[in-house]
Amino acid sequence: xxxPDDLPLNALRAFxxxxxxxxxxxxxxxxxxxxxxxxxxxxxxxxxxxVKLFERGPRSVxxxxxxxxxxxxxxxxxxxxxDVTDRLLSREREHTVTLRVYPTFAxxxxxxxxxxxxxxxxxDRIRMETKIERLDFRGTHLDLAVHLGHGSWxxxxxxxxxxDTADLVCSPEYAARHxxxxxxxxxxxxxxxxxxxxxxxWADWAAHSGLALDRAREVTYDSSVLxxxxxxxxxxxxxxxxxxxxxxxxxxxLVRPFSQTIHTGMAYFVVWPSDRSVLTKTxxxxxxxxxxxxxxxxxxxxxxxxxxx
Numbered sequence: 001x002x003x004p005d006d007l008p009l010n011a012l013r014a015f016x017x018x019x020x021x022x023x024x025x026x027x028x029x030x031x032x033x034x035x036x037x038x039x040x041x042x043x044x045x046x047x048x049x050x051v052k053l054f055e056r057g058p059r060s061v062x063x064x065x066x067x068x069x070x071x072x073x074x075x076x077x078x079x080x081x082x083d084v085t086d087r088l089l090s091r092e093r094e095h096t097v098t099l100r101v102y103p104t105f106a107x108x109x110x111x112x113x114x115x116x117x118x119x120x121x122x123x124d125r126i127r128m129e130t131k132i133e134r135l136d137f138r139g140t141h142l143d144l145a146v147h148l149g150h151g152s153w154x155x156x157x158x159x160x161x162x163x164d165t166a167d168l169v170c171s172p173e174y175a176a177r178h179x180x181x182x183x184x185x186x187x188x189x190x191x192x193x194x195x196x197x198x199x200x201x202w203a204d205w206a207a208h209s210g211l212a213l214d215r216a217r218e219v220t221y222d223s224s225v226l227x228x229x230x231x232x233x234x235x236x237x238x239x240x241x242x243x244x245x246x247x248x249x250x251x252x253x254l255v256r257p258f259s260q261t262i263h264t265g266m267a268y269f270v271v272w273p274s275d276r277s278v279l280t281k282t283x284x285x286x287x288x289x290x291x292x293x294x295x296x297x298x299x300x301x302x303x304x305x306x307x308x309x
Contacts, residue, residue, distance in 0.1 A: 167261040
């Protein structure tokens with residue numbers, strides 16, 4: 001006798017769809033597989049339970065009486081399973097914010113602060129999508145994004161979180177190996193750890209500081225996350241974003257041997273679509289980000305402190 005906990009679920013699903021559409025061909029089209037695959041799955045189920053479910057003719061198949069009765073029962077179970085899944089996903093979507101962020105922002109700013117957000121809004125969840133591409137909410141499922149720019153995106157509203165400032169950083173050990181970079185000759189011997197998305201900032205920094213950078217000693221990484229990791233491990237100098245690396249600098253894991261901070265002219269903004277209502281879960285996240293960066297809230301007023309009598 002087959003055990004109920006050992007039933008082939010894929011075969012049951014194929015059988016249920018075949019019963020609904022009456023033919024293996026229609027069932028195969030619905031499931032996006034071949035007719036042969038449907039036939040094999042149903043044959044597997046028949047062998048497993050020891051009951052013939054379809055009579056197979058030269059050009060057609062017909063449900064047996066047992067197959068018809070079993071099929072209706074199975075169909076009801078799968079419909080119930082789909083309903084349960086839909087209800088679960090609806091509850092998840094109700095409290096889940098889909099957020100697009102840069103990998104560097106997620107790694108150095110957002111993730112270290114997530115415990116704070118969860119403590120304040122334990123019912124809300126964040127689904128992070130880490131992409132580096134042009135921001136356009138049209139045709140997306142995004143609720144929110146954190147983007148580097150000038151504050152203007154089509155079909156969107158935004159609030160500035162913080163300015164983008166940069167300076168060369170390295171590990172204390174790397175600086176010590178180069179005599180603290182007290183001379184320009186030390187800089188000429190250093191390895192420059194570049195991110196391909198922030199290459200222009202190096203030229204701006206060199207113009208601002210008046211120091212020459214040797215392009216022959218460049219190593220280019222696919223992301224700033226990798227460039228900063230290499231700097232932390234003592235491989236060279238990276239062009240660090242001051243706000244994102246604030247904790248590493250404060251803890252002494254990174255140092256700024258030149259102290260030549262520049263403003264890139266851009267800033268990090270929290271951005272949301274303007275053509276749809278902003279749900280409570282999204283408002284929570286926007287206001288939390290603004291509060292974390294020392295800005296006034298956008299949607300909810302901060303509770304005022306009661307004066308003591």
